[in-house]
Amino acid sequence: DTGVSQDPRHKITKRGQNVTFRCDPISEHNRLYWYRQTLGQGPEFLTYFQNEAQLEKSRLLSDRFSAERPKGSFSTLEIQRTEQGDSAMYLCASSLAVTGDEKLFFGSGTQLSVL
């Protein structure tokens, strides 16, 4: 257990529905990342926050995706009007942004299935 928790672990939804995932990072970590992983592939970067500021978004992050970290602690990732291609594992990671220590600690992910 890395200390990063994600909820829910699994989500099944119908195409067109909205879904929201939550991530609680390690408490002293100021950076929080969202990645997406499909079967057989490495994690793909989506976006990251430093404290409450969203500093970078991937081109993969379509307009249907939105992420927030309102108080610089937990984060939510919402997908609107889900499509079957959104089916994937959504991983959250956190890190302590200090010089010399850049490793990310990942949660166990939320597995999304869009029917």
Add this chain to the structure above:
Amino acid sequence: GESVGLHLPTLSVQEGDNSIINCAYSNSASDYFIWYKQESGKGPQFIIDIRSNMDKRQGQRVTVLLNKTVKHLSLQIAATQPGDSAVYFCAEKGQAGTALIFGKGTTLSVSS
């Protein structure tokens, strides 16, 4: 563009053997590299990392080698155990403030 790739998608070894997992990267500006292990149904777990000012770093049963001349990274696991069976990913980080970019992974299978 930035990309990180693996030479082999799968590697099968016998328990007790040493394993070597390879990774090629394309961004010569990357200054930080990291290996993760991912077991089924779990998130990636940190194994070892290395900065570009080093060419070797050792951990417990693991060694990472970095060859910047040919942009190659490898992970060596000594005395491989069945519990080492997992998918291994290398990842790189190009510049301060950007995220880790992952390769496709190598599945390591250890038979006893």
